[in-house]
Amino acid sequence: MELHDIDLNLLVVFDQLMAERKVSKVAENLGLGQPAVSNALARLRKLLGDELFLRTSAGMQPTPFAEQLAASVGLALGMLHSAVNARSTFDPGRSERRFSIGMTDIGEIYFLPQLMQHLHRVAPQVSITTVRNTAVNLKDAMEAGQVDLAIGLLPQLKSGFFQRRLFEQKYVCLVRRRHPLTRRKLQEADFFAAEHLAVVSAGTGHGRVDQILDRSAPQRKVRLTVPHYVAIGHILQSSDLVATVPHRLAERMVAPFELAVLPHPVKLPEIAIHLFWHAKYQKDPANQWLRNLIVELHAD
Structure with missing residues (x-):
């Protein structure tokens, strides 16, 4: 043919x-x-x-x-x-474009405050919608232009996608500021003797860390399990529970909730966080502008 x-x-x-x-x-x-x-x-x-x-x-x-x-x-x-459309341009100062970004609740807490603050200055009429990476068929949605960018650990986005590494995440322990564990260097025995708040974040790279901790001996004493990270600041603030979280999330939660960050006593892998976009929009001026802005604001 x-x-x-x-x-x-x-x-x-x-x-x-x-x-x-x-x-x-x-x-x-x-x-x-x-x-x-x-x-x-x-x-x-x-x-x-x-x-x-x-x-x-x-x-x-x-x-x-x-x-x-x-x-x-x-x-x-x-x-x-x-x-x-090679001659088309994108003027962020005048555009009323609505962008859609796939990210987790961690991503919303970490990326959005600084991004929205910057948009207020340079692109006051541009708006952002977020979607959960696990709530849509991300591959098809990005190919169809329904989702412009995605951020996270997303091994399903391979053929037909470009990516840019933003940073690597290490894991830390997060506790209330006057927690007994803050009085001395956290040891592995103290970690497993404590009671834990576990976040089951299905379909993300954070599940790998939970698998490592759950296979350890002794095992964590998990007193509370939640499906997302949004509420953990409120919970830790008024309890003696310990949570294992990405360090960039911990940095955002320390001051608002009066928490403390402790180096994790268990050897855990670092997870690379990438920015993804579909090859169809590689040269799209609006897509280029937004992904370059995210890299400028958040890439190591």
């Missing part, structure tokens, strides 16, 4: 179906009627000799052949999009 045999618009429909999995949503995004989208899919099926998408109760599910095509088609369309 030669490229002149394929209408480029059919590939645009294919790319949108990979992201949305619903004919109605694709029609809405492209400003087409549903019959036009269905017709485009029928033409593409005939050209490629494959069903491409199968109707299920969960929406249109891609065939293995469609999955194989997806990354190449998305990358090619992204390069074309960048090429034809």
Whole structure:
């Protein structure tokens, strides 16, 4: 098959179906009627000799052949999009752009205060929406342009993505300021004798640290388990519980909650935090501006 045999618009429909999995949503995004989208899919099926998408109760599910095509088609369309819009510019001082960033609750606590303070000065009409990296299909959402950037430890973002390392996270112990453990250097025996607040952060790199601590002997005495980091400052402030947290999060929580940071007595791995963006938006001026700003503010 030669490229002149394929209408480029059919590939645009294919790319949108990979992201949305619903004919109605694709029609809405492209400003087409549903019959036009269905017709485009029928033409593409005939050209490629494959069903491409199968109707299920969960929406249109891609065939293995469609999955194989997806990354190449998305990358090619992204390069074309960048090429034809190469002259476009982004003026942060006048823009009313709404950016979406995938991050964890730790990311919101650590990144957003400084980012929003900077935006207030240089881009007063730009707004930010955050989404949980585990709450959406991040790969598809970023490919479709629904999420502009993502921050964290995200091994699923490989083919078709660029990344930039921001920093490495080490882990520390966080306790209230006058906790008995602050009176001398924290030893491993003291750590395991204490009662703990554990954060089960599924789908993030922080789960690796919990696995190491849970496999240790003796084991932690976990008195309280929570699914996120948002409330731990309030909890630690009024208890003798100990929490194992990334040190950059600890730095943000020390002053507001009158807490103390202690070096962790257990040898734990450092976790690299990266900034990710899809290759389709590598040369997009707005995407470039925001990711360069995050690097400027937060990269080591």
